[in-house]
Amino acid sequence: MKSINAFQRLKDNNEKIAMLTAYDYSTAQVLDKAEIDGILVGDSLAMVALGYKDTYNISIDEMLIFVKAVSRGASNSFIIGDMPFMSYNISVEQGLENAGKMIKAGASAIKLEGCNAHILSLVKRCTESGIPVLGHLGFTPQLMNTIGGYKIQGKTSDKIEQILESAKKLEEAGCFAIVLELMPAESAKYITENLKIPTIGIGAGKDCSGQIVVTDDILGKFTDFTPKFVKKYANLHDIVSNSVEAYKREVKEEVFPSEKESFWLDEKERGKLEGGKLKV
Numbered sequence: 001m002k003s004i005n006a007f008q009r010l011k012d013n014n015e016k017i018a019m020l021t022a023y024d025y026s027t028a029q030v031l032d033k034a035e036i037d038g039i040l041v042g043d044s045l046a047m048v049a050l051g052y053k054d055t056y057n058i059s060i061d062e063m064l065i066f067v068k069a070v071s072r073g074a075s076n077s078f079i080i081g082d083m084p085f086m087s088y089n090i091s092v093e094q095g096l097e098n099a100g101k102m103i104k105a106g107a108s109a110i111k112l113e114g115c116n117a118h119i120l121s122l123v124k125r126c127t128e129s130g131i132p133v134l135g136h137l138g139f140t141p142q143l144m145n146t147i148g149g150y151k152i153q154g155k156t157s158d159k160i161e162q163i164l165e166s167a168k169k170l171e172e173a174g175c176f177a178i179v180l181e182l183m184p185a186e187s188a189k190y191i192t193e194n195l196k197i198p199t200i201g202i203g204a205g206k207d208c209s210g211q212i213v214v215t216d217d218i219l220g221k222f223t224d225f226t227p228k229f230v231k232k233y234a235n236l237h238d239i240v241s242n243s244v245e246a247y248k249r250e251v252k253e254e255v256f257p258s259e260k261e262s263f264w265l266d267e268k269e270r271g272k273l274e275g276g277k278l279k280v
């Protein structure tokens with residue numbers, strides 16, 4: 001899947017869109033092989049890969065390193081570069097320039113959080129310039145301080161209407177799809193049914209046009225916290241931890257490296273080493 005048209009086609013055919021995040025080359029290779037519908041190089045990597053407590057501390061230049069790694073690993077996939085905090089908030093020119101850097105780094109599209117007059121102008125300028133934009137509404141981590149924390153959004157009819165109104169404006173401005181994060185399933189369903197473009201849910205129930213989750217969450221690799229909406233398909237944390245312990249034990253007990261994992265001199269050269277002295 002290489003273009004935004006595939007997103008719309010899947011929605012129009014009532015086929016769900018399956019997206020995941022990736023931050024590195026080898027994970028990207030796995031997602032590419034699985035033909036996942038879209039790969040987001042999310043700014044969640046600030047927390048998941050870099051250990052920050054939120055997503056505020058990552059810059060556009062840092063994001064570009066991860067976008068390049070993912071694009072080398074997933075050359076057949078539709079890759080979306082997540083614009084980090086303050087890389088698009090200052091002016092339309094700043095946002096457009098940084099969006100261009102994402103595309104040059106190998107992304108096919110970008111993602112922006114929120115909806116206000118500035119965001120709408122930027123969405124228009126990006127799409128007019130050939131840069132597809134994925135919107136992001138509901139809980140928007142980059143706006144956490146003004147939202148008042150990590151909170152479920154769209155819990156009352158007027159809030160649902162507000163989100164739908166923003167979604168329609170983003171659709172009108174040119175977004176090819178919108179992420180809906182952390183909201184009651186009924187709210188996301190209502191918003192999805194009233195849009196032409198697809199919605200991609202995360203913690204927003206099953207009736208969005210598609211789903212996205214953080215890959216490290218569903219693989220059980222990131223364990224600092226696990227949101228309620230995460231289903232674990234593996235427990236990589238335990239697998240990695242057991243493997244590291246086994247390696248350490250084997251080194252201490254001189255089990256690793258064995259003959260099999262070692263290189264050996266040929267017989268003639270070995271002979272020269274006999275007696276602990278090198279006979280040249």
Ligand code: KIV
Pocket residue numbers: 021040041042043044045082179181202212213214
């Ligand atoms: O940064 C991120 O990974 C996201 C998601 C939608 C998962 O924004």
